[in-house]
Amino acid sequence: MQSFGRRRFIRSGAWALGATLVTSGVSFARADADTKSRFVFVILRGALDGLAVVPPYGDPDYASLRRDLALHAPGSAGGVLPLSNPFGLHPSCQFLHECFTARELVVFHAISSPYRERSHFDGQDVLENGTVRPHAVQTGWLNRALAAMPVRGGAERERGVALGQNVPLVMRGPAAVTSWSPSKLAALDDDTLQRITDLYASDPLLAKRLADALAADEIAASSQAMAQGGTRYGEVINAAAGFLRREDGPQVAVFDTIGWDTHANEGSAEGQLAGRLAALDAGLRTLKEQLGPVWKDTAVVLATEFGRTVAVNGTRGTDHGTGAAAFLLGGAVRGGRVLADWPGLSARALYQGRDLQPTLDLRAVLKGVLQEHLLVPYDAVESSVFPDSARAKALKGLIRT
Amino acid sequence: MLQPFTSAIAANRFGLGARPGDLAHIGNDPVGWLRVQLKGAPPALAAEGLRSSADIIAQSLVVRREIRQARQEARNGDAAALEAVTKLPKLFRPLYIAEVTARFRQAAATDRPFLERVTQFWTNHFAVSVDKVAVLGVAGSLEREAIRPRVLGNFTGLLLAVEQHPAMLLYLDNHISVGPHSRAAAIVGRRNAKRPVGINENLAREIMELHTLGVGSGYTQADVTTFAEVITGWSIGGEAGRFSSGAPGQFVFRSELHEPGAKVVLGKRYPDNGIEQGEAVLRDIAARPATAHFIATKLCRHFIADDPAPAAVAHVANAFTSSGGDLPTVYQALLTAPGAWAQPLSKYKTPSDYIVSTFRGLELPVGDGRGALGAFEVLGQRTYSPGSPAGWPDRSDDWSGASALMKRIEWADAVGQRVGGRREAAGLAPELLGGNLSANTSTAISRAASAPQALTLLLAAPEFMRR
Numbered sequence: 001m002q003s004f005g006r007r008r009f010i011r012s013g014a015w016a017l018g019a020t021l022v023t024s025g026v027s028f029a030r031a032d033a034d035t036k037s038r039f040v041f042v043i044l045r046g047a048l049d050g051l052a053v054v055p056p057y058g059d060p061d062y063a064s065l066r067r068d069l070a071l072h073a074p075g076s077a078g079g080v081l082p083l084s085n086p087f088g089l090h091p092s093c094q095f096l097h098e099c100f101t102a103r104e105l106v107v108f109h110a111i112s113s114p115y116r117e118r119s120h121f122d123g124q125d126v127l128e129n130g131t132v133r134p135h136a137v138q139t140g141w142l143n144r145a146l147a148a149m150p151v152r153g154g155a156e157r158e159r160g161v162a163l164g165q166n167v168p169l170v171m172r173g174p175a176a177v178t179s180w181s182p183s184k185l186a187a188l189d190d191d192t193l194q195r196i197t198d199l200y201a202s203d204p205l206l207a208k209r210l211a212d213a214l215a216a217d218e219i220a221a222s223s224q225a226m227a228q229g230g231t232r233y234g235e236v237i238n239a240a241a242g243f244l245r246r247e248d249g250p251q252v253a254v255f256d257t258i259g260w261d262t263h264a265n266e267g268s269a270e271g272q273l274a275g276r277l278a279a280l281d282a283g284l285r286t287l288k289e290q291l292g293p294v295w296k297d298t299a300v301v302l303a304t305e306f307g308r309t310v311a312v313n314g315t316r317g318t319d320h321g322t323g324a325a326a327f328l329l330g331g332a333v334r335g336g337r338v339l340a341d342w343p344g345l346s347a348r349a350l351y352q353g354r355d356l357q358p359t360l361d362l363r364a365v366l367k368g369v370l371q372e373h374l375l376v377p378y379d380a381v382e383s384s385v386f387p388d389s390a391r392a393k394a395l396k397g398l399i400r401t
Numbered sequence: 402m403l404q405p406f407t408s409a410i411a412a413n414r415f416g417l418g419a420r421p422g423d424l425a426h427i428g429n430d431p432v433g434w435l436r437v438q439l440k441g442a443p444p445a446l447a448a449e450g451l452r453s454s455a456d457i458i459a460q461s462l463v464v465r466r467e468i469r470q471a472r473q474e475a476r477n478g479d480a481a482a483l484e485a486v487t488k489l490p491k492l493f494r495p496l497y498i499a500e501v502t503a504r505f506r507q508a509a510a511t512d513r514p515f516l517e518r519v520t521q522f523w524t525n526h527f528a529v530s531v532d533k534v535a536v537l538g539v540a541g542s543l544e545r546e547a548i549r550p551r552v553l554g555n556f557t558g559l560l561l562a563v564e565q566h567p568a569m570l571l572y573l574d575n576h577i578s579v580g581p582h583s584r585a586a587a588i589v590g591r592r593n594a595k596r597p598v599g600i601n602e603n604l605a606r607e608i609m610e611l612h613t614l615g616v617g618s619g620y621t622q623a624d625v626t627t628f629a630e631v632i633t634g635w636s637i638g639g640e641a642g643r644f645s646s647g648a649p650g651q652f653v654f655r656s657e658l659h660e661p662g663a664k665v666v667l668g669k670r671y672p673d674n675g676i677e678q679g680e681a682v683l684r685d686i687a688a689r690p691a692t693a694h695f696i697a698t699k700l701c702r703h704f705i706a707d708d709p710a711p712a713a714v715a716h717v718a719n720a721f722t723s724s725g726g727d728l729p730t731v732y733q734a735l736l737t738a739p740g741a742w743a744q745p746l747s748k749y750k751t752p753s754d755y756i757v758s759t760f761r762g763l764e765l766p767v768g769d770g771r772g773a774l775g776a777f778e779v780l781g782q783r784t785y786s787p788g789s790p791a792g793w794p795d796r797s798d799d800w801s802g803a804s805a806l807m808k809r810i811e812w813a814d815a816v817g818q819r820v821g822g823r824r825e826a827a828g829l830a831p832e833l834l835g836g837n838l839s840a841n842t843s844t845a846i847s848r849a850a851s852a853p854q855a856l857t858l859l860l861a862a863p864e865f866m867r868r
Contacts, residue, residue: 045788045789046789117616117617118606118622118625119606119610119616120789120791121610121611121616121789121791122616122617134616134617138798162802164802164804165780165781165802165804165805165808166781166798166799166800166801166802166804166805167798167802167803172798178803178804179802179803179804179805180803180804181781181804181805181808183779183804183807183808183811185779185808185811185812185814185815186811186814186815187811188810188811188814188857191850191854192814192854192857192858193810195845195849195854195858196810196857196858196861198845199841199842199845199858199861199862199863200863201841202841203863205801206801206806206863206866209801209802209803209806210803210806210807210810212803213803213804213806213807214807216803216804217807258532258788258789259532261789263573263574263601263603264574264577264601313599313600313601313602314577314578314579314581314598314599314600314601315574315577315578315601317574317601319601319602319603319606320602320606352622
């Protein structure tokens with residue numbers, strides 16, 4: 001881990017940052033936050049290019065390093081959407097920009113997990129397992145956070161849902177979670193289902209999975225009635241919203257997106273990455289619309305395993321890098337800000353001479369959100385959820401109180 | 402500890418599931434039944450509609466030229482331009498369907514299912530994914546041309562064939578990777594200084610990380626970058642901008658793209674002798690202990706247990722190293738590794754193997770076209786589309802999600818409804834599951850309300866989900 005000592009945060013909006021940004025174990029309890037708060041974690045698998053989605057167009061080295069991939073200043077054709085100088089947002093991210101303007105989006109830059117190599121799969125493992133090493137544990141930080149949350153209402157219930165057939169590592173662990181994905185198959189008749197349930201009585205794993213699936217189907221069925229679909233992520237996002245809207249439903253949802261590994265022909269204002277970002281942006285808009293009144297209690301984090309090389313490679317793409325961008329949005333978020341201790345893109349500022357130097361630990365963001373938003377106790381966050389993270393102090397003030 | 406070598410474990414754990422009569426045929430020599438499958442040349446996959454990767458890529462080069470022309474002539478957004486974009490998927494999709502249908506038929510019918518399993522293991526080890534349109538038409542040919550003929554050969558031969566196959570070069574972008582000091586870079590640089598060309602390190606990294614040494618085995622970023630330079634020029638024949646060489650669609654070494662000079666990879670110096678420089682690096686990497694350990698770990702995880710005993714991995718790795726990467730020796734070691742025949746069943750079938758074992762067990766015919774392939778998509782494992790070069794994951798937790806289980810049961814029910822009237826589940830159960838069949842499952846089947854329901858229960862039984 002390198003030091004985050006040199007703080008030169010980019011300021012924007014009315015929020016005082018700097019030294020007060022960092023906190024230790026303070027409680028931010030709101031009376032009903034433990035039951036109303038909703039959290040969505042979106043994994044951007046493949047290493048999203050942070051310099052493409054949040055281009056530092058005002059950085060003096062940006063245009064020369066990014067060449068064909070460089071985006072233009074706000075106002076010009078295909079220009080970036082303005083955030084705070086030197087940062088803009090990719091023109092495909094219209095909804096995210098609306099959130100920024102509405103002070104419901106915090107953009108993080110030069111951010112990374114503690115992982116410092118360049119393997120997607122180990123990088124994703126660290127992003128999900130919450131430790132400092134790949135494959136150190138077989139459970140995820142979000143599940144361990146759920147396990148540490150105060151039990152409400154007494155009854156054992158699913159606290160998290162993974163939108164997908166299977167549960168990604170970040171949601172695996174001791175807390176009860178379920179998964180859901182759209183089906184084109186006909187439902188079973190009750191008698192056959194009962195017999196299979198009986199058949200699984202002596203098989204704890206299958207018995208549990210089947211019970212979870214039945215419960216999830218019931219919730220999803222009620223939410224699909226108002227589904228509109230249409231976007232790439234429409235169906236799963238409608239379902240996610242269906243789960244999160246329920247008063248007694250899971251508070252946390254996770255879903256995966258792939259296709260961010262842009263080694264060749266990445267594109268700039270238009271092209272491959274632009275299309276994928278537009279689909280993601282549309283999906284997030286759908287999430288807000290479908291959550292309706294629950295949006296105001298919702299925080300969404302979008303994170304990727306690492307960033308990409310600062311310079312364009314030989315095939316008009318970018319290779320595996322280090323420092324990345326991340327997003328926190330939602331009605332519960334104190335947004336309208338870019339948080340970045342911007343290291344710059346000059347040759348000497350780069351990590352190993354090629355990557356954006358990470359200056360912010362992703363765990364600082366996640367720890368802040370878990371404490372302020374989901375009210376996960378400080379001790380649990382520091383020990384079981386993110387072990388060995390003392391130096392990544394929780395960011396304070398990310399959530400509206 | 403002496404373990405019971407059972408025919409049911411041989412057919413399910415090391416095969417693709419028993420067909421009626423298989424267990425009786427295996428009898429009391431399950432290891433012998435598996436070993437004999439490793440003898441004789443691997444059968445070629447032949448079917449109507451299968452074409453060589455060279456042929457397909459050569460045609461796609463022509464189509465790409467047409468698309469470029471259409472784009473130049475039509476304004477963006479015009480119907481003609483939009484139609485041009487769909488030309489490649491239109492060319493590739495029928496080829497993809499022909500490939501996966503032939504593969505599915507082979508898996509459902511083969512008398513050498515152990516051989517088919519190791520073939521599919523290597524395909525997943527050297528994964529390409531058809532969500533990248535460029536490989537949609539040639540993912541199957543990677544398996545058919547580079548992997549299938551070499552699964553009973555030597556690991557090094559397999560490795561070289563895969564890394565030089567056009568599908569792999571396309572998938573991991575190496576065909577367009579250019580040495581910064583190559584002749585091509587000099588020419589392009591003179592013409593357009595604003596768009597310098599250079600290396601793309603994707604293939605070099607994934608060879609080290611995913612195909613051979615394994616991540617964390619000691620190679621550095623400098624090794625990756627240098628190795629990427631070493632394999633610049635490993636490309637595909639035909640036109641490439643102003644350069645043209647080699648037979649269209651076939652692997653070609655383009656010396657004009659190659660980064661000149663001797664290079665040091667993993668501490669060893671390799672003189673610049675063109676294509677042989679990269680081949681020499683690959684041979685040395687293949688022979689490293691880290692590679693033996695990495696391959697052995699993946700094989701043991703695939704066949705034996707999610708977390709195989711270190712002794713099992715060491716046993717297989719030793720066979721790999723002492724035989725110089727002789728693959729049949731490695732597979733035989735797998736059969737004698739600690740835990741290879743352990744009970745209870747601990748591996749959860751992948752969706753693909755669940756479908757194939759159902760087709761084998763019920764002797765279902767594999768139909769034509771997309772209909773036969775829908776099951777793979779619905780159950781979450783569309784053939785050749787793992788989504789990343791790491792391939793499909795291989796642990797039970799990766800496949801046993803609640804929603805995934807529900808889909809499997811719903812699909813089993815659909816199969817039960819369709820063919821249950823023509824199969825007798827009570828008679829089939831011991832034929833397919835042998836000694837693994839539990840009293841619970843037998844009872845449930847015998848008490849089923851109907852023949853279709855009985856079949857659904859057999860397919861949904863825990864011992865049919867696992868291996």
